[in-house]
Amino acid sequence: MFEFKIKNNNQKARSAGLGQARTGFFDTPHGIIKTPNLAIVATHGKIKLLNKTDYSRANPDLTISNTFHLFVNDKIKEIKKAGGIHKWSGFRKPIMTDSGGFQVFSLGWGKVFGIGKVARSDGISSVAGHLNLLSKNPVKISENGVIFNFSVLGGNNKEYKLTPESSIKIQQDIGADIIFAFDECTSPLHSHSYTKKSMERTHRWAIRSLKANPPAGGSKLKIQQALFGIVQGGIYEDLRKKSSKFIGSLSFDGFGIGGSFGEKQMADVLRWSLSGLPEEKPRHLLGIGKIKDIFIAVKQGIDLFDCVVPTREARHGTIYTKSGKLAIKKGIFAKDGKLIDRNCDCWVCRNGITRRELREDFSAKGGSASGGKNKKILGQRLATIHNINFFKNLFTEIREAIADNKLEKLEKEYYNYI
């Protein structure tokens, strides 16, 4: 189990200096994941708005759920009782869970400073310059773990605690095929010294996570979960390389590249982050999924991704087509009787839904207040199904292109996104 077979590592391209792209198969208890591939985000256990039928229509290859959100929303017992997340959700393909480490950032510094996974260049210059905001951070980090308390932001006074051990325990109860070590995601706003301190703590947490979930291959435990360690180090070359070497030396089943960074640093940060990892194990780039970035990462040798982009943008009315994004809520589509994408084979397009119809399905109009809302949700559901299929096809094309050594050519076909 959890064997990773690299099928095509594009030796020719590598020797020509054109990149490290590779294809492979990752064997899990719920099927083989062809790589490169993308996990569709299902934070609370299920992809937002999709019912069981929609799942079979969208048919994602794998999904990723979130330890922190399932924990805080008190779903763990329910999932465990059902016999794990596959039975609980009805999705029988590979599932991952994130450890909650990202929420240490997204609900902490990310929220306080209003920055996201990929920080924009015009943001606040540094955390050090805004120490007055320290007291507003609802996330308290210590060597032992992390305490979340949202009362500083006006929430209730309840505390939620996660440690490497408890995160792993929860992830075992959830029972996904691939789980992640507990870490702290840092941002480009953090200084070298803080990032170093945080990274070293994340390394200690990695060892603790590993101890709490011994590798499946070498253990007699019945737990059939692959554990991925996470490389941190922010935007700093020395730290990234160090983290890569350290995490890469541990007996993880695969690796995640974590952290929030600036838009222009993607390729560099990835190169440094991958420098110390063993070739024969899968590498997952956490949270990245804009098409431009996917190509950058695949060329660096990333095997797996997860990202909210396909589903969140679908809910916000952004429809992906090969010739570019369609902001389907705009007025220009009110009389557009064309198919959403005539080259698309998704369930929505196969059923002949036009742009005008999909736009109408995003409208809150149409009858009673609740009817309007349901109608709006219909559009969002259809868009979600379409976008999932779009990204699924994108990755199929990427795998084929790597095998045919035509990745550069494929990237050019997506010029609208580059």
Place this chain on the structure above:
RNA sequence: GCGGGCGUAGCUUAGCUGGCUUAAAGCGCCACCCUGUCACGGUGGAGACCGCCGGUUCGAAUCCGGUCGCCCGCG
């Protein structure tokens, strides 16, 4: 014909015992945004000479008269 009600952004309305209104909101429209989901979303923006004419007043969307249009009763 008589009595009553209503006419404010593209739509639905708030304001209507006059100055806090350079007229407000929701929807719609436009632009931008979304990267290990606090998000069925966020941030901006355009858009109204308050039906029309006249009067009272220092000052009227708000009061008065007339007029046009629509609605409801009674004939």
